[in-house]
Amino acid sequence: MIDARGPRWSAGLTAIVLIFALLTRSAALIIIQLIQFGIGAFAGPPKSPYAWLYKRFVQPRLSKTFESEDVRPPQFAQLIGFVFALVATAGALTHTWILFTIATAFALFAAFLNSAFGYCLGCKMYLLGVRLRRG
Amino acid sequence: MSSLLIVAVVLVVASGFGFWDKKRAGKIRVKNSSQNLISSHEIGSELGENATVLQFSSSFCAPCRTTRSTLASVISHYPKIKHVEVDAESNLDLVRRLDIRQTPTTLFLNSAGKEIARAVGAPKRDQVFEALARI
Numbered sequence: 001m002i003d004a005r006g007p008r009w010s011a012g013l014t015a016i017v018l019i020f021a022l023l024t025r026s027a028a029l030i031i032i033q034l035i036q037f038g039i040g041a042f043a044g045p046p047k048s049p050y051a052w053l054y055k056r057f058v059q060p061r062l063s064k065t066f067e068s069e070d071v072r073p074p075q076f077a078q079l080i081g082f083v084f085a086l087v088a089t090a091g092a093l094t095h096t097w098i099l100f101t102i103a104t105a106f107a108l109f110a111a112f113l114n115s116a117f118g119y120c121l122g123c124k125m126y127l128l129g130v131r132l133r134r135g
Numbered sequence: 136m137s138s139l140l141i142v143a144v145v146l147v148v149a150s151g152f153g154f155w156d157k158k159r160a161g162k163i164r165v166k167n168s169s170q171n172l173i174s175s176h177e178i179g180s181e182l183g184e185n186a187t188v189l190q191f192s193s194s195f196c197a198p199c200r201t202t203r204s205t206l207a208s209v210i211s212h213y214p215k216i217k218h219v220e221v222d223a224e225s226n227l228d229l230v231r232r233l234d235i236r237q238t239p240t241t242l243f244l245n246s247a248g249k250e251i252a253r254a255v256g257a258p259k260r261d262q263v264f265e266a267l268a269r270i
Contacts, residue, residue, distance in 0.1 A: 022138050070195025105141055109149045117153035124237045127193060127223055131231060
C-alpha cells in the first residue's frame with residue numbers, strides 16, 4: 001500500500017512536463033518523462049524520480065493521515081504512459097511532429113485528468129486489461 | 136501558437152470529461168435485459184429474501200471501500216435485503232457474462248436473481264435508496 005496522494009502529485013508534475021514538452025517540442029523533456037514512466041512501470045511507482053521528489057519535499061508538508069491505495073493500478077497507469085511517451089520520443093527523434101504531438105497530447109489528457117479530478121484511467125482500464133489477458 | 140492551441144484543447148476536453156464522469160459516477164441505470172438470472176451458486180452466497188445487492192470489487196480499489204460502507208449502512212434498514220461482495224478478478228467468467236467493466240460496479244437483483252438496476256462507480260446513499268425502491 002502506498003500514499004494515494006503520491007501518484008496524483010506525480011501526475012500533476014507529469015502534466016506540467018508534458019505541457020512544456022508540447023510547447024517547446026523538446027526531445028529532452030519527453031525523454032525525462034519516458035524515464036519517469038519506465039521506472040514507475042517496471043520498478044514500481046515508489047521507486048520513480050517524481051515519487052522521490054514527493055517523499056523528499058511534499059509529503060513532509062502534508063497531513064500525516066492519508067488514504068492509502070494499492071500500488072498495482074498506478075503502476076499499470078505508468079505502463080500506459082510509458083507506451084505513449086515511447087511513441088512521442090520516436091516522433092521527436094525522427095522529427096515526425098504529428099506523431100509526437102498526438103502521443104504527447106494523449107498522455108497529457110490522462111495525466112491532467114488524474115491530477116485534477118483524481119480520475120485514474122489506468123485503474124478503470126485495469127479490470128478490462130485483466131479480462132483480456134486471461135481471455 | 137498551434138501547440139498552445141493543442142494544449143488548451145486537451146485541457147478543456149479533459150476538464151469536460153472529468154466533470155461529466157464525476158456526475159455520472161454511481162448513477163443508477165435501470166436494466167431491462169433478458170439476461171439469465173444470477174444464481175446463488177455463481178456468487179457463492181445465498182440470495183437475499185427480497186433482494187440482493189451484488190457489489191463487484193477489486194482488492195486495490197479505494198472507491199470500492201466507500202461503496203461497501205454506503206451499501207452496508209443503507210441495507211441495515213432492510214433485514215430482507217442482502218449485500219454480497221465478490222472479487223471481480225477471481226470471478227472473471229461472471230464478470231464477462233454480466234459485462235462488468237470496472238470496479239466498483241453494483242447490481243441490484245430481485246428475489247429471483249434478476250438484475251433490475253446497476254450502478255457503475257461509487258453510488259451515493261440516495262441513489263441506493265432509489266435503486267432499492269425499484270425492486
